[in-house]
Amino acid sequence: MIMMHGQALIDRLGDRLAGLRGRLTPNAEMDKITWFRAGGLAEVLFQPADEEDLAAFLKAVPEEIPLTIVGVGSNLLVRDGGIAGFVVRLSAKGFGEAEIVSPTTIKAGAATPDKRVAAVALEAGIGGFHFYHGIPGAVGGALRMNAGANGVETRERVVEVRALDRGGNVQTLSNADMGYAYRHSAAPSGLIFTSALFEGFAEDKTAIKAAMDAVQNHRETVQPIREKTGGSTFKNPEGTSAWKEIDKAGCRGLMIGGAQMSPMHCNFMINTGTATGYDLEYLGETVRTRVLENAGIRLQWEIKRIGNFRPGHAVQEFLGQLL
Numbered sequence: 035m036i037m038m039h040g041q042a043l044i045d046r047l048g049d050r051l052a053g054l055r056g057r058l059t060p061n062a063e064m065d066k067i068t069w070f071r072a073g074g075l076a077e078v079l080f081q082p083a084d085e086e087d088l089a090a091f092l093k094a095v096p097e098e099i100p101l102t103i104v105g106v107g108s109n110l111l112v113r114d115g116g117i118a119g120f121v122v123r124l125s126a127k128g129f130g131e132a133e134i135v136s137p138t139t140i141k142a143g144a145a146t147p148d149k150r151v152a153a154v155a156l157e158a159g160i161g162g163f164h165f166y167h168g169i170p171g172a173v174g175g176a177l178r179m180n181a182g183a184n185g186v187e188t189r190e191r192v193v194e195v196r197a198l199d200r201g202g203n204v205q206t207l208s209n210a211d212m213g214y215a216y217r218h219s220a221a222p223s224g225l226i227f228t229s230a231l232f233e234g235f236a237e238d239k240t241a242i243k244a245a246m247d248a249v250q251n252h253r254e255t256v257q258p259i260r261e262k263t264g265g266s267t268f269k270n271p272e273g274t275s276a277w278k279e280i281d282k283a284g285c286r287g288l289m290i291g292g293a294q295m296s297p298m299h300c301n302f303m304i305n306t307g308t309a310t311g312y313d314l315e316y317l318g319e320t321v322r323t324r325v326l327e328n329a330g331i332r333l334q335w336e337i338k339r340i341g342n343f344r345p346g347h348a349v350q351e352f353l354g355q356l357l
């Protein structure tokens with residue numbers, strides 16, 4: 035495991051961090067909090083107590099120190115060399131509330147699980163949130179990724195997003211400001227979303243419940259949801275599905291080290307037990323290379339890869355082949 039100097043970073047900032055109420059963890063093991071259960075250490079993990087605490091932290095940390103925001107890690111591949119600087123993860127206690135604010139709108143903190151948003155919507159008879167029942171992330175990740183399933187995307191439900199910028203100032207973004215596209219938001223990358231207002235529509239509770247059950251039943255049968263995975267590895271290219279191209283290129287079940295393209299759903303990459311971040315990324319780039327050779331399609335990663343490579347273990351895009 036790579037050495038990190040998290041305590042030295044905390045010591046260097048000294049009094050600046052003294053008043054914070056959240057938890058600072060030096061050399062935090064990211065493999066404990068990502069769905070892949072792989073990857074290196076965060077130099078320092080900060081879990082703010084609430085939005086005020088997060089603002090104080092952002093004001094206290096000099097701009098030149100890198101800062102990475104993570105959610106519950108269901109779409110993250112952390113590289114084995116770890117993440118320099120601070121990793122911020124919002125705590126469920128300070129950011130995990132979801133409440134009904136009108137007959138069709140819900141306000142949810144960024145650490146609220148998507149499933150909880152779906153459950154709150156069901157209780158209130160608000161339709162349009164059943165798709166969240168099947169997505170294992172939290173609201174912050176859904177806002178950043180424009181998470182979607184079953185023909186619905188986050189962008190269809192977002193009214194307004196509250197965020198803090200790198201200086202700790204509150205920003206309010208409209209749906210248009212979020213710059214949504216397929217699994218993408220063009221909102222400035224330094225923003226930390228803290229809550230959002232969502233709008234659905236009045237719907238019969240029985241119908242909502244049936245839609246949620248259908249979402250879950252479908253997933254149980256077609257996705258390896260009990261595995262250590264990051265969900266869909268690649269975005270669907272124009273006019274085709276990533277899994278079809280992966281299958282056609284002969285990569286269903288392909289293994290590198292402990293990483294495998296799931297035999298059940300071949301756009302899902304899984305950690306079979308011993309995969310490192312290197313194994314997972316190397317497997318992903320191998321698949322990209324084979325699909326490019328086979329069909330001339332350049333698959334784009336949907337999974338976010340963060341952190342540094344372990345020295346001597348860099349993985350190049352398309353394995354460095356000029357195709």
Ligand SMILES: Cc1cc2nc3c(=O)[nH]c(=O)nc-3n(C[C@H](O)[C@H](O)[C@H](O)COP(=O)(O)OP(=O)(O)OC[C@H]3O[C@@H](n4cnc5c(N)ncnc54)[C@H](O)[C@@H]3O)c2cc1C
Pocket residue numbers: 069102103104105106107108109110124144168169170171172173174175176177178179180181182183225226227228257258259263264265266338
């Ligand atoms: C079994 C399985 C099934 C899945 N199915 C789907 C699916 O059907 N549809 C789908 O869209 N996704 C799916 N995913 C992927 C994943 O659940 C979503 O992308 C989810 O929205 C990620 O949320 P998260 O909290 O885990 O974010 P993370 O994975 O921790 O982070 C993802 C990105 O969001 C950013 N981010 C997180 N929180 C914040 C915040 N507060 N402010 C700013 N940026 C933030 C991070 O910086 C990172 O860039 C699946 C994953 C798994 C493991």
